[in-house]
Structure formats: structure tokens, C-alpha cells
Amino acid sequence: xxxxxxxxxxxxxxxxxxxxxxxxxxxxxxxxxxxxxxxxxxxxxxxxxxxxxxxxxxxxxxxxxxxxxxxxxxxxxxxxxxxxxxxxxxxxxxxxxxxxxxxxxxxxxxxxxxxxxxxxxxxxxxxxxxxxxxxxxxxxxxxxxxxxxxxxxxxxxxxxxxxxxxxxxxxxxxxxxxxxxxxxxxxxxxxxxxxxxxxxxxxxxxxxxxx
Amino acid sequence: xxxxxxxxxxxxxxxxxxxxxxxxxxxxxxxxxxxxxxxxxxxxxxxxxxxxxxxxxxxxxxxxxxxxxxxxxxxxxxxxxxxxxxxxxxxxxxxxxxxxxxxxxxxxxxxxxxxxxxxxxxxxxxxxxxxxxxxxxxxxxxxxxxxxxxxxxxxxxxxxxxxxxxxxxxxxxxxxxxxxxxxxxxxxxxxxxxxxxxxxxxxxxxxxx
Numbered sequence: 029x030x031x032x033x034x035x036x037x038x039x040x041x042x043x044x045x046x047x048x049x050x051x052x053x054x055x056x057x058x059x060x061x062x063x064x065x066x067x068x069x070x071x072x073x074x075x076x077x078x079x080x081x082x083x084x085x086x087x088x089x090x091x092x093x094x095x096x097x098x099x100x101x102x103x104x105x106x107x108x109x110x111x112x113x114x115x116x117x118x119x120x121x122x123x124x125x126x127x128x129x130x131x132x133x134x135x136x137x138x139x140x141x142x143x144x145x146x147x148x149x150x151x152x153x154x155x156x157x158x159x160x161x162x163x164x165x166x167x168x169x170x171x172x173x174x175x176x177x178x179x180x181x182x183x184x185x186x187x188x189x190x191x192x193x194x195x196x197x198x199x200x201x202x203x204x205x206x207x208x209x210x211x212x213x214x215x216x217x218x219x220x221x222x223x224x225x226x227x228x229x230x231x232x233x234x235x236x237x238x239x
Numbered sequence: 240x241x242x243x244x245x246x247x248x249x250x251x252x253x254x255x256x257x258x259x260x261x262x263x264x265x266x267x268x269x270x271x272x273x274x275x276x277x278x279x280x281x282x283x284x285x286x287x288x289x290x291x292x293x294x295x296x297x298x299x300x301x302x303x304x305x306x307x308x309x310x311x312x313x314x315x316x317x318x319x320x321x322x323x324x325x326x327x328x329x330x331x332x333x334x335x336x337x338x339x340x341x342x343x344x345x346x347x348x349x350x351x352x353x354x355x356x357x358x359x360x361x362x363x364x365x366x367x368x369x370x371x372x373x374x375x376x377x378x379x380x381x382x383x384x385x386x387x388x389x390x391x392x393x394x395x396x397x398x399x400x401x402x403x404x405x406x407x408x409x410x411x412x413x414x415x416x417x418x419x420x421x422x423x424x425x426x427x428x429x430x431x432x433x434x435x436x437x438x439x440x441x442x443x444x445x446x447x448x
Contacts, residue, residue, distance in 0.1 A: 116407075116408045117402070117408045117412065119408070120408045120409045120412075120413050121413075123416065124413065124415075124416040127416035127417075128416060131416075131417070174391060178384070178387055178388060178391065181380075181383060181384050181387045182380040182381075182383060182384050187375045188375075190374070190375070191371070191374060191375055191420070192417070194371055194374055194387055194390065194418070195371060195417035195418045195419070195420070196416075196417055196418075197387070197390075197391060198367055198371065198390060198391060198394040198417075198418035199394070199413060199415070199416060199417060199418060200391075201391035201392070201394040201395050201398075202394050202395065202397065202398035202412065202413050202414075203398075203413075204395065205394075205395035205396075205398045205399050206398050206399070206402060206412060209399060209402065215311065215395055215398075215399045216311070216314045216315065216318055216392065216395055216396070216399075218392070219317070219318040219321035219322060219325070219389070219392060220321075220322075220325075220385060220388030220389050220391075220392055221387070221388040221390075221391035221392060222388075223384070223388075
């Protein structure tokens, strides 16, 4: 539904080089992007149930979404369509997403993992030159981010990581509410946050991967 | 900071190097002795939800809001009612005894739009910190999922009310790039002025004043 609105089905992920692409695929395979991930002419069966439970994989998953959000807001603010209160409300969102990227990156490293590198993102023409389009896409992203975090709550094993992830998720909920308000949507769509599985979220955020 | 985390009765020592930036300074669970069981956590949350639910019931009846603001706050009140119902149900499902609604006194909070919303802003941010501070004590995964889901919605409430008040985006609408947990003692200290009597908190409540 809303997922389709994000990029109108256009490719959103691209990589600097073949190695980056392979790294991403390796990770995506670990966490399970669909039962079969077909990219660039080859397909591989995804997912090992064992690794799917890994807190590191969850953190890298969160990191990828935060990369997407950080990049999105950076371009959106740079696009210059916002002013006044809207600009004041959205600028800290960009800063938060950057802080989340930094925090997740260092945490993954501290835990002995390898942080994923940022994919390159591509947005439909005009996303950042049209205020309404920017904010509506942002709203979809935030709701997706909220459900992504909440979808991992019961899967995170380390209670401290759970706490850290929750501390981020709460901020995403604030963002989601404000963007809903700015776009005439529903700041409080339900009494409890919804959940989406990694598979559902990745299907929404990475409909296509460009080689 | 005490880095020991209590989960399932064991103390896990998290290496000092773990996620320093994210974990050390901003995330601290409540004291290890704060909650002895999921029922304790739930009854703690239930007390806060009762407080919020009654707060919005009275506030919305006062008629100091209009238009979109009134609609938003009606929805917030309905959310709090839903939280009360859900937590009460859950406590009973796990064989516990839900706490009774505390007697409350909100003083002059409903005299004006501003005082209503300012008090609401305090409550919502208190709720956010309380849930985050208690989350680490929850052992049952379904309860954890529900508590997290409620926590997120309280954060939504806090942001929108902060925005209605025209507060600065940072440290008003948002409270930094991560939420900050609050331990039980500081939550209760903040809530106490609104509780009319300590006697209301008896009956197996995790909350003691």
C-alpha cells in the first residue's frame, strides 16, 4: 500500500561498486529479504534462521534504514522547499537520523560486527523540489521506520541493545506524528504502534536493487 | 553508571566498550530492584495510564480546546483509555491483580488551554521515560511488544502536544535523538503531586509511595 508510494516502484538502491553490492546482498541474505532474492541475473535463497536472530543483523538492518532516512532528509532539507516552523521541525529530524547512523555504526563495531556501508539511494524525480512530495514521502518513511523497529522488539536478545533500539524507536514515533500532522494525516493512527517484519520492510524499502 | 542489567534473574555485565555512544550515556534501566515481575511492571504502567486517562477525561470535559487541537486530544484520551483496558486485561491474563485507579487531583490544570497542554506535555514525556525505564524488566515477549507499542504512542502524544504549545522543535517537540529512560523513583516523584492519596496505591500495587 503506502510502500508503493515511496518510490513509485522505481529503483532506490544502487552501489558504488560490485563489492559494496555484494556486501549488501550478503547481509540482505542473512536477514532474509524474501524467500528468494533475485538480483542482477542471479538468485540465491535467502536467510539462515540462525543468523536471522542475530542482534548484529538487526542492528545492520536498522542502520540501513537510518542511512536511507539520513540521506533522504539531507537531500530534502537541501532542496530548500521548507521554511518557518516546518523547517524548524524537520531539520532536527535530519540531525536525529544522522545521530542514529553514527550510534548504530559505533555500536555494531563495538559489538565486534561490521557495519553495513550506506547503499546509494535514488529517489523519483522531483521528490525534493516539491514540498508536499517531500513531506508525504517522509511521513511514509517514518511510519515504516516505526513499524520496522517494533517488528524487532521480541527478536533482540541483548537487553541493552533492546533498550538502545527502543530509545531510537521512540524518536521515530515522534517524527512520524509530526510529519502526519504536517501532511494532514493521522498523528495517532492506533493506540499501540504496529509492527512489520524485516521481510516486509525490506520489500518496501528495497523494491529493486541496481547493480 | 551501573551497567548491570537484570534479566530473568541474572545480572549480565555488558562490556564497557559496547556501544558507548548509544548505550552508556543515554540508556539506563531503572534500578535492578524496581520490579520483581512482569505484573509489577504492568501495574506500574497501569497506574500511570489511569492517571493519564483520568487527566484527559477531565481535561477534555473542561472545554478549553477547540478545532484540531480538541480532536487530537480526544484521540490521545482514547488512546490512554485503550492502554488502561489492555494493561488491565493483560494483568488478569497472567493471573495477577490489576491495581485500582488512584485518586487524583489535577489542581488548576484545566483552567486554560495552556495549563492543560503544559501538564499534558509533562505527563506524556513522563510516560515515555517510564516505559523505557521499565522495558528491560519485562520478561514475557508479548508483554514487551505491547509495552513498546504503547511507549511509541506516548512519544507521538508528547511530540504533538509539544508542537501545539509551539515549543522549540528540539527539547520541546523532540527530546533529543534518543529517548531518555526514567527510573521508577523519579517517575513516581513526578507523578505524586497529582495523586490525591497514598492509600489509593495499595492492593498489590508495584507502586509504593
